[in-house]
Amino acid sequence: MQNKQKLLIIGFVWPEPNSSAAGGRMLQLISLFQQQGFAITFASPAQESEFMFDLNLIDVTKVAVHLNCSSFDFFVKELNPTVVVFDRFMIEEQFGWRVAENCPEALRILDTEDLHCLRLARQKAFKEKRVFQISDLLQEEVAKREIASILRCDLSLMISEYEMELLIEIVAISTELLCYLPLLLTENEVPVLSDLPFFENRKDFVFIGNFYHEPNWNAVQYLKETIWTRIKQQIPEAVLHVYGAYPSQKVMQLHDLKQGFLIQGRAENAKEVVKNARVVLAPLRFGAGIKGKLIESMQCGTPSVTTSIGAESMQGNLPWNGFVEDNPECFAEKAVRLYGDKKLWIESQENGVTIINKRYLMNLFEDDFAEKIKFLMLNKKQHRLQNFMGELLQYHTLKSTKYMSKWIEEKNK
Incomplete structure (x- = not known):
């Protein structure tokens, strides 16, 4: 030195x-x-x-x-x-x-x-x-x-x-x-959408976040108690995979195979998990900063539904890579739409790449x-x-x- x-x-x-x-x-x-x-x-x-x-x-x-x-x-x-x-x-x-x-x-x-x-x-x-x-x-x-x-x-x-x-x-x-x-992100981390799994090759919803972080634990509770049943009613085959480091016993107790609400614990490779999912759900009700999980979803070409707290300061004046909704009924409705509408899904995916290129590249x-x-x-x-x-x-x-x-x-x- x-x-x-x-x-x-x-x-x-x-x-x-x-x-x-x-x-x-x-x-x-x-x-x-x-x-x-x-x-x-x-x-x-x-x-x-x-x-x-x-x-x-x-x-x-x-x-x-x-x-x-x-x-x-x-x-x-x-x-x-x-x-x-x-x-x-x-x-x-x-x-x-x-x-x-x-x-x-x-x-x-x-x-x-x-x-x-x-x-x-x-x-x-x-x-x-x-x-x-x-x-x-x-x-x-x-x-x-x-x-x-x-x-x-x-x-x-x-x-x-x-x-x-x-x-x-x-x-x-x-x-x-x-x-x-x-x-x-470096330029090497910007996704080439043609290299990622296509709409037809993806399935399921995913949430991902460290459980030491209180906003993540609260968001998972909110999904289980309020949002997921609304999605499940409209997509009976739907499955939500909840990943996150350091899950406590109270987190693991939310696991419900019958309802397709699966607590998976720590992801060995978070990007692999996210890029094979069709939609990321992030209903954060409090918090601060910008959300790594949502940048990661853009990197993986995976559209997301989040709240105004989740999207705060992230997109500037650019369209979101999915939807931003605070009302639980609207949140579930938009998640269902995004999951089933290929054209909307591709458009949302492209929005995510634009956000990365204009707001998060290291060379900027x-x-x-x-x-x-x-x-x-x-x-x-x-x-x-x-x-x-x-x-x-x-x-x-x-x-x-x-x-x-x-x-x-x-x-x-």
Whole structure:
């Protein structure tokens, strides 16, 4: 690493690209920084899993670190990274002050994944059976923590234009602190529709999503209790395959062979599953960010029916690759139409490819992103002077987080 600029990524978890969109997103970020010539170290306090990606395959150094432990200080000081990326605001809370104290010249970047406070505020409103209001977001304790983390960093990566607008218009975050960088695909990942299974060669519906993620579990419950019976009444032979990593016992209990509602657990190859299905169902009732499962359905040439939450910030002004419906009866009706109408299905499939080509190709973003990083590295001092609130939070938060962490470390001894 001696002749290269160094990037340290501190991961909330070790990347699992086959388990969640977040894992794939992390590998995309690694690729973008490697294109800029960075030597990369990936550190995480998380436990390893059998499904984690082997970072050695892409020439990334892997290091286990500990929470509330001064051993990190020695590690980061010795590494002396040029840039540090925090994977979600919780990681910045834990390690941001240590990086600022030991490597004050390192550019600090937060990868938000999605706005956690928006997802949690929507989830709370949903469970309380009321319509989500923007004021709900501002009342969330997590919002204060997450926005403070955004302010403390030199740059925050946003995957959703809607979430960027919220931060700029409602919270008055400077545009200089935000960078729109959605989930990205290379040109090799754009589908050639003639290479994929045709309408006649596909069958069944599919839902896919990591069950650690509460919006996915809720969507599966909603399918079972409200939507699936409506579809089954109109297509008696219909089968829904529900795939997802980390299904709990309560998820497995929804398995119903007679109703064609099949809980399949983790998919060995998610893309194979999706590209052989005829329609993806994703009735998400709360959540945030953009949805990896729906980009994956476009990649696989598989039209989808989702909700306004599912499609939020994903298509711009382009037509969806299927339907967006919030009413359960309309959702089921559109799913049945899409399943049986070949012409509509092909048109929807083509819409998905257009969305990918115009909104998610890596080459649409990689040059601007590289320029942004170079500019910030060269103009870091002025950039930080202009972010006075961030410097103020860095000063005070560093003190409180630092001494809480040191207290925990002493207590653990």
